[in-house]
Amino acid sequence: VPTLEQYENVIHKQGPLVKKNVILANGKRPGLFKRRWQSFECQLRGSKLTLSSKSGKKIEITCHHCLASRVPVPHRTRHSVMVLKCADGREFLLQGRDDTDMQEWVHAINKVAAMFSALPMAAPVSNTNAFQPPSLPMSRSKCNLEQQLNNHMTTVNHELYSKPLR
DSSP: OOOHHHHTTOEEEEEEEEEEEEEOTTSOOOOTGGGSOEEEEEEEETTEEEEEOTTSOEEEEEOTTOEEEEOSSOOSSOSSEEEEEOTTSOEEEEEOSSHHHHHHHHHHHHHHHHHHOOOOOOOOOOSSOSOOOOOOOOSOOSSOHHHHHHHHHHHHHHHHHHSOOO
């Protein structure tokens, strides 16, 4: 069984994707120019999803605590669309070539997130009424890969069926 260190340089999936920013790290919607669909050549290597455009622009997304899922309601203008929710609050819509390709990307991203994400720490206790989300550690998990995948799939199912997409 390979160790997590050996998985750091493994290319799990690569191919073209079309990306649209939905929510930025600060929780706000991006400006109109940054919200458009853009084509990228993507590579999921280790725990990082690297998006490279033809103009040389590179975007790196760390996949720890990411959640990828098919868009519950079909997108009105695009097909084969998935939503990627990141640990820092960012959300992207990603379009694959077809439904099979999109499903392969969802599976690969969720597998990597399950392998490299430690369980969330308990939420801090405070005497204020402000919501404080649980802390998501950037360290690796001490669980084996099967336990990690089971924990992550439980989270995926809960996210999909508990609340609607915005």
